[in-house]
Amino acid sequence: MAAINDKDAxxxxxxxIVNEIAGIPAxxxxxxxxxxxxxxxxxxxxxxxxxxxxxxxEVKIPDDDVKGxxxxxxxxxxxxxxxxxxxx
Amino acid sequence: MNATNRTVVxxxxxxxxxxxxxxASTWDGLLTGRSGVSLLEHEWAADLPVRIAAQVAVEPLTxxxxxxxxxxxxxxxxxxxxxxxxxxxxxxTGPADGTQVAPGRLGAVIASGxxxxxxxxxxxxxxxxxxxxxxxxxxxxxxxxxxSAANVGLEVNAQAGVHTPVSACASGGEAIGxxxxxxxxxxxxxxxxxxxxxxxxxxxxxxxxxxxxxxKNTDDPTRVSRPFDKGRxxxxxGEGSGVVVLESAEHAxxxxxxxxxxxxxxxxxxxxxxxAQPEPNGRGIAAALxxxxxxxxxxxxxxxxxxxxxxSTPQGDSAEINALRRVFGDDLDHMAISSTKSMTGHLxxxxxxxxxxxxxxxxxxxxxxxTINVDVLDEEIKADIIVDKPRPLPEGxxxxxxxxxxxxxxxxxxxxxx
Numbered sequence: 001m002a003a004i005n006d007k008d009a010x011x012x013x014x015x016x017i018v019n020e021i022a023g024i025p026a027x028x029x030x031x032x033x034x035x036x037x038x039x040x041x042x043x044x045x046x047x048x049x050x051x052x053x054x055x056x057x058e059v060k061i062p063d064d065d066v067k068g069x070x071x072x073x074x075x076x077x078x079x080x081x082x083x084x085x086x087x088x
Numbered sequence: 089m090n091a092t093n094r095t096v097v098x099x100x101x102x103x104x105x106x107x108x109x110x111x112a113s114t115w116d117g118l119l120t121g122r123s124g125v126s127l128l129e130h131e132w133a134a135d136l137p138v139r140i141a142a143q144v145a146v147e148p149l150t151x152x153x154x155x156x157x158x159x160x161x162x163x164x165x166x167x168x169x170x171x172x173x174x175x176x177x178x179x180x181t182g183p184a185d186g187t188q189v190a191p192g193r194l195g196a197v198i199a200s201g202x203x204x205x206x207x208x209x210x211x212x213x214x215x216x217x218x219x220x221x222x223x224x225x226x227x228x229x230x231x232x233x234x235x236s237a238a239n240v241g242l243e244v245n246a247q248a249g250v251h252t253p254v255s256a257c258a259s260g261g262e263a264i265g266x267x268x269x270x271x272x273x274x275x276x277x278x279x280x281x282x283x284x285x286x287x288x289x290x291x292x293x294x295x296x297x298x299x300x301x302x303x304k305n306t307d308d309p310t311r312v313s314r315p316f317d318k319g320r321x322x323x324x325x326g327e328g329s330g331v332v333v334l335e336s337a338e339h340a341x342x343x344x345x346x347x348x349x350x351x352x353x354x355x356x357x358x359x360x361x362x363x364a365q366p367e368p369n370g371r372g373i374a375a376a377l378x379x380x381x382x383x384x385x386x387x388x389x390x391x392x393x394x395x396x397x398x399x400s401t402p403q404g405d406s407a408e409i410n411a412l413r414r415v416f417g418d419d420l421d422h423m424a425i426s427s428t429k430s431m432t433g434h435l436x437x438x439x440x441x442x443x444x445x446x447x448x449x450x451x452x453x454x455x456x457x458x459t460i461n462v463d464v465l466d467e468e469i470k471a472d473i474i475v476d477k478p479r480p481l482p483e484g485x486x487x488x489x490x491x492x493x494x495x496x497x498x499x500x501x502x503x504x505x506x
Binding site for chain 2: 021022023040044045047048
């Protein structure tokens with residue numbers, strides 16, 4: 001259950017970041033939403049989202065991995081895994 | 089008219105300036121002789137040799153949506169606000185889609201003297217203090233000099249051309265001149281054109297102060313910008329933007345647009361005298377005025393008003409009047425002259441845009457704005473300077489000029505008629 005709570009917390013954090021950068025209301029930032037198609041986050045703003053997420057969740061997201069993060073859920077999973085792998 | 093000499097008219101105006109957040113409030117400020125100059129209250133200004141400036145009356149972040157504003161340099165924020173106003177004022181609803189104007193027949197020409205200087209300096213601070221990863225990915229499109237033109241072009245869907253002439257304080261004038269040529273020669277039917285600047289930051293303030301361009305007067309800030317006054321000692325840095333919509337007369341008539349006035353033409357020259365000093369006799373300015381007369385059907389007899397470049401520097405103001413006298417001779421006696429920089433400060437690359445808006449409105453309302461703070465008119469200024477109160481302009485068809493000159497020796501004179 002701890003992992004699910006973590007993912008909720010990650011979603012909440014990502015929602016705040018997307019709200020700050022793209023102005024989308026936080027409650028509209030859902031796991032199945034595409035950054036580009038649904039949330040008005042273009043490729044430059046995506047770099048901002050990534051840098052903000054790195055700082056907030058204390059993970060590293062290499063540039064090569066960013067293009068794999070199509071949806072908010074992709075990013076949440078990536079961050080969750082990165083956190084778990086740093087812990088282990 | 090053939091495709092290479094089409095008549096150009098002004099159909100929209102917009103501005104955000106030290107006097108107001110739009111063209112109407114700016115115009116009201118100009119007519120009442122209100123100064124937009126104030127003390128810089130920022131902590132960074134405390135130790136500067138010059139601590140006054142003409143800051144915009146309405147902060148752009150209170151007007152633009154934050155997600156949009158944060159991707160724009162302050163100069164582009166101003167330009168976008170002024171351009172949106174001008175676009176709507178011209179009667180256009182939404183981006184060009186072919187119903188009111190074809191995207192391929194629409195251009196944008198927005199100039200800045202310095203470009204995204206505050207972005208450059210702020211991001212450099214971030215680089216040094218927080219490391220390269222924290223430098224904004226929007227930095228390059230924010231600091232590039234054509235950032236304002238590009239963002240305005242995107243806003244209206246301009247596809248005929250998006251341009252940025254750069255000639256320091258003549259940039260705004262040059263942009264509007266360039267835009268008029270796009271229409272006159274048939275490249276475009278509608279062009280959104282103007283200038284913008286946002287350089288009230290310690291580095292530009294220190295740099296302009298060190299080159300002795302800024303007034304060091306420490307009296308009441310509203311009294312420091314005093315073009316043509318005997319005690320003038322330099323300009324006051326301003327910020328903001330002025331934008332017009334230019335259109336071919338034919339296109340404007342076809343869509344039933346309100347026409348403010350005709351844009352008659354432009355005159356251009358270069359001093360080739362000094363990198364930052366004006367040629368003291370006004371030789372280059374006179375050449376630009378002559379170029380205007382040679383390349384348009386403007387007659388000196390019809391010029392009723394001149395919005396002078398006059399920035400309140402000892403040399404520049406008198407060089408300009410000398411040049412006007414040299415070219416117009418006795419005709420200058422029936423031309424009323426004012427410098428609205430006495431109220432707005434000097435918007436650098438934004439000046440030609442703002443002052444074109446003022447010139448267009450002077451023709452439209454038949455009222456020329458005054459110059460304030462002329463306590464003792466310099467005896468070298470042998471011309472009819474409008475002081476303190478607005479001046480009614482004659483009925484019938486009259487013309488008005490807007491002068492803009494820039495470091496590097498660029499001279500631009502724009503002519504309008506109604």
